[in-house]
Amino acid sequence: MSPKADAWVELDRYLEMTAASRSLWKAAQSYLPGGDTRSSIFWKPYPIYIERGEGSHVYDVDGTARLDFIGCMTTSVFGNAYPPVVQAIQKQAERGIAYNAPNRYQIMLAKFLCERVPSVDMVRFTNSGTEATLNAIRAARAFTGRTKLAKCEGGYHGTHDAVSVSVRTDPAKAGPDDRPSAVGSVEGLPPETLENVVVLPFNDTEASRRLLEESAGELAAVIVEPVLGSSGMVPAQWEYLRMLRDLTKWHGIVLIFDEVISFRVARGGVQELYDIIPDMTTFGKVIGGGFPVGAFGGSKEIMELFDPLHGPAVVHAGTFNGNPLTMLAGGITLEHLTPEVYERLEEMTNALREGIRDVCLELEVPVRVTGLGSLFGLHFVDKPVLTWRDVAKGDDERRNQVFWGLMNEGIMLAPSLVGAVSAAMTENEIEAFTEALRRVLSRG
Ligand SMILES: Cc1ncc(COP(=O)(O)O)c(C=O)c1O
Known part of the structure; x- marks a missing residue:
């Protein structure tokens, strides 16, 4: 048949x-x-x-x-209903589910991430990967004073406007292979969203280099999944990420690795495995041990934009950010990921x-x-x-x-x-x- x-x-x-x-x-x-x-x-x-x-x-x-x-x-x-997480969460839930002040578990999870992930000096927690990439891109814009974002065709970074571009596009409607056009992945995007995104052909080192050089002076950030996750689990080639790293460094563009999915590949994420260190990293999924989560981190210089003692330049609120259940479940999960x-x-x-x-x-x-x-x-x-x-x-x-x-x-x-x-x-x-x-x- x-x-x-x-x-x-x-x-x-x-x-x-x-x-x-x-x-x-x-x-x-x-x-x-x-x-x-x-x-x-x-x-x-x-x-x-x-x-x-x-x-x-x-x-x-x-x-x-x-x-x-x-x-x-x-x-x-660790599969479904991982007993060490379930037991700890049951105990914690009896002591309160969410408070209006920080808790000790967020230090544990932050420490794991900072110690394991080469690019992360400091980190902040969110409730989703979407919020993580949104805040990382915002930080890059605040840090560089520029607006544009470069992302790869097929790259999925959540549901906010800036990244809802050229995700699972129909190639027949998205321009040449080596110069993909920016195509909205949802309706309802303001026209300037597409104008502010440069779309790169994933794993095409020479074409991406050319496209980046054309817009380098306007680019705040390049965001890339080291493994194209929901669009097929396609690993980036080492040379591709190396080119992105070298070129962004040269032009003062913030390089963001979106490791929401790829973090589970190695203790320090793909950046550790490939020994290519971005300026910022976004996380989600495994780091919450099954609870809603996201995180973004990077160099001290960038992350200090969020420090209330320094302004802050970028406000990052969120009722459930760093809530004790997520932080505890995530901490146990990372501890067990030997x-x-x-x-x-x-x-x-x-x-x-x-x-x-x-x-x-x-x-x-x-x-x-x-x-x-x-x-x-x-x-x-x-x-x-x-x-x-x-x-x-x-x-x-x-x-x-x-x-x-x-x-x-x-x-x-x-x-x-x-x-x-x-x-x-x-x-x-x-x-x-x-x-x-x-x-x-x-x-x-
Ligand atoms: C690489 C990547 N970034 C960001 C996100 C968004 O995360 P969330 O669904 O938690 O908002 C996802 C979700 O699948 C993802 O795969």
Whole structure:
């Protein structure tokens, strides 16, 4: 059969298995547009509704258990309901959930980040990655006195205006490969938003250098994901980040690494792994141990803009910033993320990447498997995947077939087929994934 027909077969089975989710989704639509409140986790025909998670599994409202190979978009590095975090949070909740003054746990988490991440002398906490990138970009503007921002095509940095440009664009409508045009990713952006963004082709070192040099005097910041995360888990090439570092330093532009996803690759993030140190770094996901979080940090010189004793030049408020539950959960998570854990995660994910390639080779399905550390992405293409445009060339029917098929087989990924291996997993879960993929691809 064709991938399209195979996808329909999987869809029929998905509909059979998810009746309770379907009925919740229908009920939700009366109150929530689209039946949910987070655009990034909608998939057709409707998402499953989850009842609970434990370790490597999530359980939906129809009672189906699935291996959780996405963990709240790469957040749950120790799996679901990690007991040390749950127990500590229960105790802390009895002592109060949020106060109108600082708490001791934020020092613990800040210290971990400052000690581990080479670019971070000082840090501030937010409640989301979106707020983290918003404040980092604002700091860069205040620090340089310039306005423009450069970002990569395919780069996702949250939902605020400045970065809602050229995320998952249709390449046919976004200009030449080596000079992508700035395309709004949502409606409702003021026209000056697009005028203030220079879009770079990710991993194209020479074209990006040229584009940056054209606007260098106006650029406050360059923001880049060291691993293009939600757009496919595509690692930046070392040379690409090196060029960004050298060029921004030369022109006095603030280089921001958005490590909201990529921080889980190594103790000090990808910047430590590649030994390329930006001026600022943004965080989210794993650093909150499963609770809503974000953080931005950088050199003392830049971060002092936020110091109330010095003005401050940039006010950064937020009712729940640094709340004790998030700080405690994040602190425990980072404490438990030892070098041995990273090593094991990487070994398991390498085995997974290899297993996926082997199954696809055996069944003659063209695939490219991307990722770094515990992050991975599947792309049904027959050429290397280095850019967003390479990702966009993937076979959509095959992707749907595999997404629904894996869901039917008890494996949960993001609909774009990106995922993350958690420390709650063992070699058994890795084997279960590759065997499930083999069954899905053999059904056609
Ligand atoms: C690299 C990156 N930056 C920023 C964000 C925004 O984080 P949040 O969803 O917490 O606002 C995300 C979210 O997926 C992300 O992947």
